[in-house]
Amino acid sequence: MQSADPRHFFETDAEQEKRQRRAAKAGNKYGNPIILKSKILAAVPDPRWPSSALLVAESAGAVRLVKLNDPEDTKTAYRGPTAPVCCVAEGGPESSIVFAGSWDNTVWSWDLATRTPGRKYVGHTDFVKAVVCAKVGGKDLLISGGADKKIMVWDIATGARLHTLQDSEVNMLSIQDLVVDHASSTEGEVSLISASSDPHIRRWKIRLDGWEQVVDTSPEAPGTDRRTILEHETTVYKLVLDHDGDEVDLWTSSGDGTAKCLSRLRNFTCEDTFHHGDHVRAVAVTDQWVITAGRDEDIKFWDRTSGKLYCSLAGHYDEVTELVILRGPGGSGERVCSVSIDGTIRTWPLEKAGLDAAVKEQEKAVDEEKQEVPGEGLLSAEEEAELAALMEDDE
Template sequence: MQSSDPQHFFETDAEQATRKRRAAKAGNKYGNPIILKSKILAAVPDPRSPASSLLVAESAGAVRLVNVDDPEDTRTAYRGPTAPVCCVAVGGPNSGTLFAGSWDMAVWSWDLASKTPGRKYIGHSDFVKAVVCITVGGKDLLISGGADKKMIVWDIASGARLHTLKDDMVNMMSIQDLVIDHASSSQDEVSLISASSDPHIRRWKIRLDGWEQAAECSPDAPGSDRRTILEHETTVYKLVLDHDSDEVDLWTSSGDGTVKCLSRIKDFACDDSFHHGGHVRAVAVTDQWVITAGRDEDIKFWGRSSGKLHCSLVGHYDEITELVLLRGSNGLCQRVCSVSIDGTVRTWPLDKAGLDSAVKDQEKPVEEEKKAEVSGEGLLSAEEEAELAALMDDDDDE
């Protein structure tokens, strides 16, 4: 008989301690968890209901619609892949198509409203790890990035492969994230920014008839160009363009433990840095907060203007893979959602009073445990004390 129980296999002391810690932490209700049956590898807001709904990529091979205000309603799923889905995007005509990149090296698509399967885009030779949608010259395009170190530009309607982007001069590794820089784009030429498992961030110019890698002005050597943006020491996991600010700065999270603000007016040189620690998988930015999360399972809220840590919230018991801002009809951020390999979707406030209340709720169990220790509650019972005393007497006799 086969088993997937980790206790049936060899584990190091550290692995055993991690498993026990996570098991003890799994039952907490912080962030009003919605529990799914598989790991969550990515998420985006549902454009039809951006204030309350997410489309999440599951390791079980589906994209699932999750309404954070209705935890029981997780039945809507877009199925097809038999391998994990690791990235999602919405675009195409009238933003009505859902795209998902999978471990099976394909990009799947569905009609968002009817769930009807659409075209399948096949061309990568390894996992598809990032997808974005754009419109260039009146055509709806899809860009996919893979572990094969390539980015492919597709005509959504025909499925034709238009371009394959890669950097042959500076060694580029597995693609981790893609984002469209609308501030530097035009109707006929779109600016794409890519992040990968190497520390280099690259910019690309894409047209219907071709593409080129954009060079950057060097902030260290005025008048010279640099081929890539190099501000991190290792893997860059996430790229976020802050469209709520006039400068539209680029925010990045990295395996070097930091989140950085790369200033557009300084040619994307680092303007601010936040040290979260560990591998930082996700970052979200509002007018008040810089929110960071990753492998250490904690969600940290930093004052955007002060740069100081306001609070750190617990809840997840495995690596956090994405942070998604939920926006109201006025476009303002109302809440932030976190998703994790632990299979839960959790929702957190953005107002200071709400965050302070969440911190107090998380401090209560610790305070109660300390009170129990002081009062003697939770220590040895009378029977256990007698048994311990007898054992100690036996040791003395020996």
């Protein structure tokens, strides 16, 4: 008889402690968890309900629709892959298609409304880890990045691979994330930014008839070329472009334990650093907050103006893989969703009053747990009386 229970195999003391801690933490209700049956590796808002629904990539090999206002209904899924799905995007004509990159080296697609399987995009030779959509010259494009160190550009309508992007001079490792820089794109050319398992962030210009890697003047050494943006020490997991007034800055999260703001005005050099600690897998930004999360399981809210940590919220009991800002009509009703390898989706407030209430709730729960657990070596009243009687008998 075979078993997958980790307790039936050799475990180090640290592994046992981690498993026990996570088991004890699993039952908490912080962030109103929606519980799925497999690990969640990525998430994006559903374009039909951008303020209340997510499309999530599951390790069980599906993309699942989750409506936050109806958490009991998690049956709607886009199926086909037999390997884990690690990234998801929506796009194509009128954002009508769901795309998912899989461990089977393929990008799958479905009709968003009917869930009918569509074209498969085959060409990568390792896991597909990032997918985004763009439009160039009136043509809808899919752009995928893989663990094979390649970025591929596809014609969505025909499935034809148009280009394969690689850095010919600075060794590029497994692609971790892709983002379209709309502020630098034109009708005939899309600007793309990529992150990978090496610390280099790369920029690309993609046209229908070709592509090029952006090389510009180094801000540290005027007169010399800079082929990549190098502000982190190791893997860059996430890229987020966010408007700050009229300017669009690039936000990053990294395995070096930091999230950074790279200023476009300063040629994408670091303007602010947020020291989250451990691997930072996700970053999200609003006008008020910088939000970070990752391997240490906590969600940290930083004051965007001062750079100071405002609060840290517990809830997840395994690595957080994505943060998604959901905005209601006109920017109302903002909230942030976190998804995790623990299989839960949790929703957190963004207004200070809501965050303060969440902090108090968690502090109260910690105090109650301390009161319920007797101090080490302390005896109950009955045990003390029994011990006193035994001592008298000995006399």
